[in-house]
Amino acid sequence: MKKHNYSAGPCILPQEVFEKAAQAVLNFNNSGLSILEISHRSKDFVAVMDEARALVLELLNLEGKGYQALFLQGGASLEFLRVPYNLMKESGKAAYLDTGTWANGAIKEAKAFGETVVVASSKDENYNHIPKGFTIPSDANYFHCTSNNTIFGTQIKDFPKTDIPLVCDMSSDIFSRTLDFSKFDIIYAGAQKNMGPAGTTLVVIKEEILGKTGRAIPNILNYQQHITKESMYNTPPVFAVYTSLLTLQWLKKLGGVPAIEKINEAKANLLYNEIDRNTLFNGVAVKEDRSIMNATFTLVNPEHQELFDTMWKEAGISGINGHRSVGGYRASMYNALPLESVQVLVDVMKELENKI
Amino acid sequence: MKKHNYSAGPCILPQEVFEKAAQAVLNFNNSGLSILEISHRSKDFVAVMDEARALVLELLNLEGKGYQALFLQGGASLEFLRVPYNLMKESGKAAYLDTGTWANGAIKEAKAFGETVVVASSKDENYNHIPKGFTIPSDANYFHCTSNNTIFGTQIKDFPKTDIPLVCDMSSDIFSRTLDFSKFDIIYAGAQKNMGPAGTTLVVIKEEILGKTGRAIPNILNYQQHITKESMYNTPPVFAVYTSLLTLQWLKKLGGVPAIEKINEAKANLLYNEIDRNTLFNGVAVKEDRSIMNATFTLVNPEHQELFDTMWKEAGISGINGHRSVGGYRASMYNALPLESVQVLVDVMKELENKI
Known part of the structure; x- marks a missing residue:
C-alpha cells in the first residue's frame, strides 16, 4: 500500500533521492566503490561538497553577497552553542525570542554561556502564536529566533527589523518559502526536514560578522575555521552531505x-x-x-x-x-x-x- | 576490475554492509519506508540504537562493568573538546601524550581550555615511534593518548598504568585487536575506519568518572545528558548509526x-x-x-x-x-x-x- 509519511523529522525525501542514494551506496559515480568507503579528500567527494555549498547559496539567492555555506555535524543543538561562542562578546549579551521547545533549547544553552535576554515569549499560551511588538535591545550582540516551530505549528511570517546581527534557526522550514535571506546573518538548519537525512547541519553565514568577540573559540566550534577549511575542518558526514546535494538538485530542477x-x-x-x-x-x-x-x-x-x-x-x-x-x-x-x-x-x- | 581500497578513512566496509545499507535506503525492515525518512523515535530505530549500543559493549567485553556506549556527532575532533569539558576541573589540569597529528589536535583544543601538560612527544623524529618511559602527573584530572596514529603508522602496544582516568582516542584501531578495555575510562572513535561510515562518533564511558569537575557543561557537550537520553539527546545520525550496527553485526558473526x-x-x-x-x-x-x-x-x-x-x-x-x-x-x-x-x-x- 502507498505510504503517506507525515513524520515530523527525519521525514520524507523525494523518491528519486532514495534511489540515487541507494545506488551510490553500492557504486558511487561508477567508481566501483561505495560512497561510504571513499576518502572525503577524493576528487569526487570534494566536487560533491563544493556543489552542495554553492547550490545552497544559489537556492537562497545569496550568491556573491558575502555568505558561506557549511555542512557541519551535531544538529541544530550544537549550533545553540556555536552561535554564542562565535557572536557573544566577553561581557556582551544576546537577545532571543521564545516561540517554543527548540527556541527554548537555544535560550538555555545561551543563558549558561552569557547574559541572555528573552525579548518575548508565548509560553503562557502554550506557544500557540508568535509574539509581536517586542523590542530588541540595540546593545545586544545578536538577535536569535526560530522561524518555524515544528511542535506547535507556528511560523514567523514577518521577521523583526534590527540593526544587530540576525540569527535564525530554520531547521524545519528552510527551502520551503521565499524570503529575503540576505536580511539574516546566520541561518542554520538540521538537514532532516527539507534538505536531507539526519546527520548534517547546514550553516549559512555572512562572513563579515565573525571575528568580533575578542573571545578564544575552540577550533571545532569556530565558524571561521570551518570556512577556511571549506567545510572539511574534519571528516564531514559524507553520505548525509551527498544525499543533501541530491535533494537540493531535485529542488533546483523543480524550479x-x-x-x-x-x-x-x-x-x-x-x-x-x-x-x-x-x-x-x-x-x-x-x-x-x-x-x-x-x-x-x-x-x-x-x-x-x-x-x-x-x-x-x-x-x-x-x-x-x-x-x-x-x-x-x-x-x-x-x-x-x-x-x-x-x-x-x-x-x-x-x-x-x-x-x- | 576488482578494487583494493586502502583508503585511510573513510575506508572499506564489508560488502554485505553496503548491500544491506543500500536496501534500507530503499525499504527499511520491510516497512515500505526508507531508513532516511523514518522518525528516530520510531520503534524500529530505537531498536537499532539499543542494539548498536549493547553490541559495542559486548564486542569490547565491557558488559556489566559500568560503561555506557554513545553514538554522537562531530567526529573525534568534537571529543577533543568534550573530554576537557567533562573531566577537567576548574583549576585542574590534564596530561597528554603527543604521538602525532591527531594527538596534537586534541592537545591544542585542551590547551585552549585549561592547563595541559604534554608528558612526552615524538615530534622531533617526525612521530616515527611511540614515546616510552614518561611520567604521568598523579594530580592531573586525566591522561589522554591516541592508540593508533593513522598518518605515521605507529600504534601503542602497552598502555601506561595510571591511577587517574585514562582517555583514549581509538578512532583508527577500535575493534581491531584485543585489549583489556576496562582499563580505559573514556574511549572514543570516529566511526569511519572500523565501525561504519563517516558521520557518527562512538564514545564509551565509565559512567562513574563523570560529574566530578564542578564545572557548568553546555548541554550538547555533557556526556551525562547524552547518557540520560540514551544517545538521543537530539536527533542522532540515523543512517550512520544503522550502518555501524550492520558492521558490528558482521564483526560479531565473524567471531x-x-x-x-x-x-x-x-x-x-x-x-x-x-x-x-x-x-x-x-x-x-x-x-x-x-x-x-x-x-x-x-x-x-x-x-x-x-x-x-x-x-x-x-x-x-x-x-x-x-x-x-x-x-x-x-x-x-x-x-x-x-x-x-x-x-x-x-x-x-x-x-x-x-x-x-
Whole structure:
C-alpha cells in the first residue's frame, strides 16, 4: 500500500533521492566503490561538497553577497552553542525570542554561556502564536529566533527589523518559502526536514560578522575555521552531505524555492481549509501564525479518536500523532510530501464527518 | 576490475554492509519506508540504537562493568573538546601524550581550555615511534593518548598504568585487536575506519568518572545528558548509526575482536615482511611500534616511483599514497580489507623488484 509519511523529522525525501542514494551506496559515480568507503579528500567527494555549498547559496539567492555555506555535524543543538561562542562578546549579551521547545533549547544553552535576554515569549499560551511588538535591545550582540516551530505549528511570517546581527534557526522550514535571506546573518538548519537525512547541519553565514568577540573559540566550534577549511575542518558526514546535494538538485530542477513554495501553500491551504470547515476539528495555532510546514489540530470530541486513528492508519498515513506537549495531531507537510498525500488525509477527515 | 581500497578513512566496509545499507535506503525492515525518512523515535530505530549500543559493549567485553556506549556527532575532533569539558576541573589540569597529528589536535583544543601538560612527544623524529618511559602527573584530572596514529603508522602496544582516568582516542584501531578495555575510562572513535561510515562518533564511558569537575557543561557537550537520553539527546545520525550496527553485526558473526585480530595480524605480517625483505622499500615507523592498521613505507630510490605507481594502479589498488607529512606510501588495512588485497599489493612490490 502507498505510504503517506507525515513524520515530523527525519521525514520524507523525494523518491528519486532514495534511489540515487541507494545506488551510490553500492557504486558511487561508477567508481566501483561505495560512497561510504571513499576518502572525503577524493576528487569526487570534494566536487560533491563544493556543489552542495554553492547550490545552497544559489537556492537562497545569496550568491556573491558575502555568505558561506557549511555542512557541519551535531544538529541544530550544537549550533545553540556555536552561535554564542562565535557572536557573544566577553561581557556582551544576546537577545532571543521564545516561540517554543527548540527556541527554548537555544535560550538555555545561551543563558549558561552569557547574559541572555528573552525579548518575548508565548509560553503562557502554550506557544500557540508568535509574539509581536517586542523590542530588541540595540546593545545586544545578536538577535536569535526560530522561524518555524515544528511542535506547535507556528511560523514567523514577518521577521523583526534590527540593526544587530540576525540569527535564525530554520531547521524545519528552510527551502520551503521565499524570503529575503540576505536580511539574516546566520541561518542554520538540521538537514532532516527539507534538505536531507539526519546527520548534517547546514550553516549559512555572512562572513563579515565573525571575528568580533575578542573571545578564544575552540577550533571545532569556530565558524571561521570551518570556512577556511571549506567545510572539511574534519571528516564531514559524507553520505548525509551527498544525499543533501541530491535533494537540493531535485529542488533546483523543480524550479527552486519559488516553485516549492507554491506547492507548499497549496498543501497547507488544502489541509487548513478542511480543519476550518470540518466541525469535528479545531486548529491549534492562531490563524495568522499557522505554519505551512506543520499543521497542528485536535478533535473537538475526544471520543472520535479511536475511529479517526483507525481510519487514517488504514489509509496508509503515518506520523500524524501530535507531540506530547500539544496533543492531538500534527501533519508535517515538508517539501517532498506530495499534494496527493494531503488529499488522502483530507478525504479521511471528510469521511469521519460522514460516519458520525 | 576488482578494487583494493586502502583508503585511510573513510575506508572499506564489508560488502554485505553496503548491500544491506543500500536496501534500507530503499525499504527499511520491510516497512515500505526508507531508513532516511523514518522518525528516530520510531520503534524500529530505537531498536537499532539499543542494539548498536549493547553490541559495542559486548564486542569490547565491557558488559556489566559500568560503561555506557554513545553514538554522537562531530567526529573525534568534537571529543577533543568534550573530554576537557567533562573531566577537567576548574583549576585542574590534564596530561597528554603527543604521538602525532591527531594527538596534537586534541592537545591544542585542551590547551585552549585549561592547563595541559604534554608528558612526552615524538615530534622531533617526525612521530616515527611511540614515546616510552614518561611520567604521568598523579594530580592531573586525566591522561589522554591516541592508540593508533593513522598518518605515521605507529600504534601503542602497552598502555601506561595510571591511577587517574585514562582517555583514549581509538578512532583508527577500535575493534581491531584485543585489549583489556576496562582499563580505559573514556574511549572514543570516529566511526569511519572500523565501525561504519563517516558521520557518527562512538564514545564509551565509565559512567562513574563523570560529574566530578564542578564545572557548568553546555548541554550538547555533557556526556551525562547524552547518557540520560540514551544517545538521543537530539536527533542522532540515523543512517550512520544503522550502518555501524550492520558492521558490528558482521564483526560479531565473524567471531568478534579476537577473530578479526588474527586476520589483521596476518595482513600486517604479510606486508611488513615484504617491506623488510624487499630492498627497494624502507619501513617508516620503528619496528616495535608498527601499526597493524596503517603501514607506512617509502621507496629507497625515488626514481622508481613512477613505475611503482603505475603498477599498483593497474592492479586495482587505490588509496596508498602517503600523507603529505610523511611522504611515500601508507597502506591502511582496516578490518574489512581482505587478506587477498594485501597479497595483491605484496605481489606488485615483488614484481617491481623483478623488473628493476
